[in-house]
Amino acid sequence: MLSKKARFTFATAIIGSMIAMTGCSGGNQSASTGKSAEKPAASTPAGKKVINISLKADPPSLDPSQSNALVDRQVQNSIYDKLFDLDKDGKIVPVLVDSYEVSQDGKVYTFKLKTGIKFHDGTEFNAEAVKFNIERDKADNSRRKNEMNFVQKVDVIDPQTVKVELSEPFSPFISILTDRSGMMVSPEAVKKYGDDYLNHPVGTGAYVFVEHVNGDHVTLKKNENYWNGKVNIDELNYKVFTNGTAAVQNLKSGQLDFIDEVPTKEIKGLDNNPTAKVVAKAGMAYQGFYLNTKQEPFTNKFLRQAVNKAVDRDAFIKVVLDGFGTPANSPFGPGNLAFGDSDKVEKPNKQEIKDLLAKGGKPDGFSFKLQIGTSPVNEQFGAVIQNMLKPYGIQVELEKVEFGTMLENGANHKFQALQLGWSGRPDPDQSFFDFVVTGQPNNYASISNPELDNLAKQARVELDPVKRKAIYDQAMEIVHDESEYVHIYHDFNRFGVSKKVTGFEYIPDGIIHTQKLDKK
Structure with a gap:
């Protein structure tokens, strides 16, 4: 058997992080709280170290098997350790796994733990727990089911050794274990709480769950017995701030220590601030909007193409992001294995767009409804799209929708157009397969193209990186033709950080990693 390090490498310095374009319910925050102007700031007991982190939306689920939101991952990464994770260079490193081997045919993985x-409940983390988690993620009701679809069998060799057999080679497998499929939950807690486990999450991570007040905050406390080094902070409070400007005000006043996403318009105001700073670096995501291929008017491919080509990416980035982004025409940013010419974008060609409208039977244009989030940035997103499409007779009606409802509408295909992005993952498959293959969970646009399905499946089982890249290039030609999703930009992760906070290490996954944090 060959070691994994000898057989695979992953290029992961991917640009772009999902903007707060899908925040939950709006409202004005005071300078002391994340939800209402009436609630006073909580006092901190003397000697107790507390870090307050703003989230752009309320986390829908703290159960990794059910989660599908970036804000979930912000909290989950403090509660759960993973089998593998990313380091500051975006490279995959073992965490709960001590060492591992991969068979010559790429179908058998042996993990030494x-x-x-x-776990936080005192139960042992061992091979049985890994087997339980993988089989749980394979279950029909799990959002991780597709990620674990290739897992055929999980065997416990001894308490610290587990063998995973795949039905066929699956290139993204280790990369998938750096995310929610690699988060280890307590089997006993799942058995105890059942469907209510999301309200009682138990992991092995640096922080222990205390409470989740929907729409307001999630509180965690220090894991006094953490296995992977000292935890310096006594308490983490994740506070919901759907208004990014209000979050910045709270950061400046000291009521917040971290902002998960600083609005681009606020970055200059923090550049020379004596109490806080901005960390803006390349991440892994893309942002844009879905066009539902099963609802009029977007059952017509030519009309989808017209909308896609009418969006001026450069102008959008200048107006909405103040230049903090790069144009996108694919889910693959610089540094990704699949990045290349498929991501290049041309300026809108007026005659080409008019020709497409004529081919689609709507030479004078048409109208559609675009669902957007409720934050001011969401509104700006929608307004800019409206203005870009209007000259072609394409009228866009904006509908503000709460974040959780947007996810439900996407999963149930209840929209004409829907503004949601993706926070990105190290392997190209994780930002592609679920979004374009027939019947997959993130295929909100309901695209169904047998040739595309086949190429996406080929890319998963191909182990040669050069051959995989060629397959993705071919697949992206079909994606551009289908135009079921309008990729607009690759964003930057934009964290606001108090200068009282020490120990922060930027990781390109867009997550605020809290294990090593301290506070002056």
Whole structure:
């Protein structure tokens, strides 16, 4: 058997992070709280170290098997350790796994686990727990089912060794274990709480769950027995701020220590601030909007193409992001294995767009409804799209929708157009397969193209990186033709950080990693 390090490498310095374009319910925050102007700021007991982190939306689920939102991951990464994770260079490194091997045919993975680790409820982390988690993620009701579809069998060799057999080679497998499929939950907690487990999450991570007040905050406390080094902070509070400007005000006043996403318009105001700074670096995501291929008017491919080509990416980035982004025409940003010419974008060609409208039977244009989030940035997103499409007779009606409802509408295909992005993952498959293959969970646009399905499946089982890249290039030609999603830009992760906070290490996954944080 060959070691994984000898057989695979992953290029992961991918640009772009999902903007707060899908925030939850709006409202004005005071300078002391994340939800209402009436609630006073909580006092901090003397000597207690507390870090307050703003989230652009309320986390829908803290259960990794059910989660599908970036804000979930912000909290989950403090509660759960993963089998693997990313380092500051975006490279995959073992965490709960001590060492591992991969068979010559790429179908058998043997994991040797670290020892002496316990879940927050005192139960042992071991090979049985890994088997439980993988099989749970394979279940029909799990959002991780597709990621684990290739897993055929999980065997416990001994308490610290687990063998995973795949039905065929699956290139993204280790990369998938750096995300929610690699988060290890307590089997006993799942058995105890059942469907209510999302309200009682238990992992092995640096922080222990205390409470989740929907729409307001999630509180975690220090894991006093953390296996992977000292935890310096006594309490983490994730506070919901749908208004990014209000979050910045709270950061400046000291009521917040972190902002998960600084509005681009606020960056200059923090450049020389004595109490806070901005960390703006390349991430892994893309942003844009879906066009529902099963609802009029977007059952017509030519009309989808017209909308796609009418969006001026450069102008959008200048107006909405103040230049903090790069134009996108694919889910693959610079640094991704599949990045290349498929991501290049041309300026809108007026005659080409008119020709497409004529081919689609709507030479004078048409109208459609675009669902957007409720924050001011969402509104700006929608207004800019409206203005860009209007000269072609394409009228856009904006409908503001709460974040959780947007996810439900996407999953149930209840929209004409829907503004949602993706926070990105290290392997191209994780930003592609679920979004374009017939019947997959993130295929909100309901695209169904047998040739595209086949190419996406080929890319998953191909182990040669050069051959995989060629397959993705071919697949993207079909995606551009289908135009079921309008890729607009690759964003930057934009964290606001108090200068009292120390130990922060930027990781290109867009997550605020809290394990090593301290506070002056």
